[in-house]
Amino acid sequence: MRLQETRRPARLILESGDVFTGVHFGAVGESMGEVVFNTGMTGYQEILTDPSYCGQIVTMTYPLIGNYGMNVDHVESRRPYVHGFVVREFSEVPSHYKSMESLEQYLARNGIIGIAGVDTRRLTKRIRSEGTLKGLLTTLDPSPEEIEAKLKAPLATDQIDRVTTPVVYRAPGEGRRVVAMDFGMKQGVVRSLLARRCDVIVVPARTTAKEILDWRPDGVMLSNGPGDPEDVPHAVETVRSLLGKVPMFGICLGHQLMALACGARTEKMRFGHRGANHPVKDLRTGRVAITSQNHGYVVSEASLRGTDLVLTHVNQNDGTVEGVVHARYPAFCVQYHPEARPGPDDSDGLFDAFIEMMDQVREGRWTPYAEAH
Template identity: 80%
Template sequence: MAGVEMRHTARLVLENGVVFTGVGFGAEGESFGEVVFNTGMTGYQEVLTDPSYCGQIVTMTYPLIGNYGVNVDDVESRRPYVHGFVVREFSEMDSHFQSVGTLESYLKSHGIIGIAGIDTRRLTKIIRVHGTLRGVLTTKDTPTEALVAQLQAPLPRDQITRVTTPTVYRCPGEGRRVVAMDFGMKSGVVRSLLARGCDVIVVPAQTSAEEILAWRPHGVMLSNGPGDPEDAPYAVETVRQLLGKVPVFGICLGLQLMALACGARTVKMRFGHRGVNHPVKDLRTGRVAITSQNHGYMVDPASLPGTDLELTHVNQNDGTVEGLVHRRYPAFCVQYHPEARPGPDDSDGLFDEFMQLMDAVQEGRWIPRAEAD
């Protein structure tokens, strides 16, 4: 970081009173959010533009960020949604043949505050011990005591309404018609469907089941998205009405919404899963995939008995729920990101499973798991 002496000071203040002082980059001002960490070594532009990070101040654990700049191909939504960006060191130079600008200029143009030069390892350990914390990034002279007082108030909820598409739009294809419910969907989901020839109709999060079924889809995609799934009862009710009417595939938040629609419970995790190296075991095959993940809530496994949901995938690190299938209806879901932007493509085949499920239902070959056993 050349020219540090010419830069403004920034502070990250946590709700427990811990203060990190460093160098500000990007925009100036004050921004509140939930402080989380991501363990990915690459993919900072995908992280910045992943709508699931809406309302969060993201800490990157990899020490050097920004060296390949930003480009037009790696964005996952219309704009970045993070409420702040925390790094150990950022590169003022961009060195990549696709780069169209530096990370700092990108953050500044979108009004996002960044802080560098702090001990991100210490910050990550605090979050791991105490759990996710509310925090504020500031370049102002607001007294720390005043900021800590403001952080005692709850943060805004239902982030889905801030990131969903405002209108229906279509990405035409000649194959199976899929209606994608946009709860904060990454562009990678649409790209994965288009790569399989699907005719994709993307609809706002509050679209009703009746409106979705009017498109006569072969299947419905429940996308990823930010926040607590219990803050979106409208989406839970829509999913409940869709189950049994059309094949359904849910990703991340989509899994949580499907679980709630089937009578299971969701709970907040201490610090969540955010990174690109999470091992997940498929209980059906015994195969372990390395997955990309970004979620702070999970399905309570103790709530699954008594529902029509069957556990299909588990996290190898902590045993948490990573995949479910409905025993009576053509529907399945995973907690991780098979579109893998950024990350490995071990689980890309789940989109092929969705294609096969739609075809089986269309051709009358699908058999409920409850009958197959």
């Protein structure tokens, strides 16, 4: 008999009434969250530690997870922020020369509930048909009344305040000074900037425009992060106040915040984009990049009309907005993750474009997009 077959039972109960049974691994207890799925074949370490998943119960569609364990080289934040982890089968004995602990040990140490033995194909199909659903992940035995009350309660909307850095910190470099607004930033963003010798100042999400400008930055980075961008109007106002004063580059949530600051709208997607193989077309060059993505909201293309934003990138699967550039100010942003690890590095050059834009502005040779095109 396999060890997994002797474990405590666990259940994932959806607001739709569907119940998925399995066995527990990691921590015990109960957790609420939005149930989503990720189609990546590898990269569960990065997924678990990506702050953009704060408040979500993540389902992995690849059937075997945990076979290479956990190590410090492939994490994206100081701790995991997912509210649960759903897999078909997990490896109890990892095999990799860098492995420092098993997936189960990592989840248990960080208080994350895992459930294995789930028909993840059926669960994914349910999410695709119904949209993302609220779920209760439990190793306990709550009554039907308790389950109903918990599934009716609204989910928290303060994810950014929970994941942002509490204090300013610096990743020193010798080049251009970049202030990075941490809305739930993956460390891959910092690594990508440091690889280009930037002097990176990471600031909390509620930092004001004046405080940012007091650092006299060459550029401002708007990071990825969790939740609905409309839940953080203070961040939208900060971005609006910075536009035109300093070059800006936004990723994922940062892209959505820039769009809102310019008068566009965002909307919730049916089940979002979460995976490492999404094709995105650059409308300016016709080139298609394979990208890593993790988002449940998207900028409405129709809402770009009447703004100063120009559509530059679209998703080849569903035609959604994947990137825009400001027509008058040095600012651009993308919905996907050019810093992705693991995953394709087709779009890594966007960081080089940010460096070039900062240099052009500093040297007085930058031309507004509207004039250059």
